[in-house]
Amino acid sequence: MAIICQASSGQGRRQALEAAAVVAIGSLLPRAAAAKGYVPAKDQQDGYSFIYPFGWQEVSVTGQDVVYKDIIEPLESASVAVAATDKATVEDYGALGEVAKTFSEGVLTPKGQPVKVLGVNRRAGENGRIYFEFEFASKAPNYIRHALSTVTVANGKLYTLTTGANEKRWDKVKTDLSAIIKSFNVDDVVRT
Template sequence: MVSFLTSPSINHTWLPNASTQLGLYRYGQFRRNIPFIVRSEHVPSTSTSSCEDTPGRRQLLAMGATLSPWLFFSQQTLTFAAETKKGFLPVTDKKDGYTFVYPFGWQEVVVEGQDKVFKDVIEPLESVSVNMIPTAKQDIRDFGPPQEVAETLIKKVLASPSQKTKLIEATEHDVDGKAYYTIEFIAQAPNYTRHALSAVCIGNGKFYTLTTGANERRWEKMKDRLKTVVDSFQIFNV
């Protein structure tokens, strides 16, 4: 049985800070109680690296591929071979070792307790956030199967205890030999219902969580874009 409360690597780092998680229920409050800064620029200074003119790059160009500036890392064994989809912007954090894309037009905001946050300034429930905590575990599967981990995360981290939650699906997939769990769930508050997706993975001695979502009334319109965001999340060795 998975237990985050009894895990020495999480007990004193994650759960006490659960109130700062942006996964769901803080959207109605962080604009009032947590200071944040809206940045007009889209490209973080730590989020890009130059492309090298390698044979592999030239081959991809000859095949008509669209290469993002962060596609290749000269000192990393990992090569990102995915194209940046139209209508999305890439984020790569070389210090903490993760990458994902978010919809064009979302603004970066700074929120206490979160490593990266991008959101729609008109629809505040439409956002993506990344959080990390230290862990001694080596694999997400060490915490248990997807369903069990998902239920624990939703109950203790991703939603407020006062919210009514429903786990829709929890699945596992593999990217370059690393296991990821993807969670789809709904959280109902008195004044809104949010449909959310989370991806969790372990690497670099950290437990990574990416969460994105939208108001339930806009889910059908946003679901494909949100699935692109969660599916794009990858971590790499640093």
């Protein structure tokens, strides 16, 4: 497939590249996601996939399986952590509210930062796997980070995807961040 993309006088190079990327990945994503400018991320070894906004770049962060960030707004990011577990399902960690509180206060934010859980949701994935989703805000010394997270268990591992932004930009990016969370899927990995 050849993609021809020209920037008109009112369109910048970035918009032209975004349009080309949307066309190129359109066959990999549902039409709604591709139309909005998302890029698929898939880790076949660990069995997870999700989408993130076009323009974000992958960065290396110790302790995370993968991290994508907006290069202009670095608090806007999505990260996946994968850890071994002896639990069979995410529900084995406790009730949804308890898990949201434990993860947001003790795992996903630095010690000493005040955290408030703003909402919780239980979702069944395409294969029936249960995902706990929650929204929270954590107060750092000079900003508030508004975040969304989803956790699930599969393949003897605990999977955590977290995305967020500065509270000041939340209203502008919450749709994109919600799309990231809703797109997170973990498949059973067959080891040979």
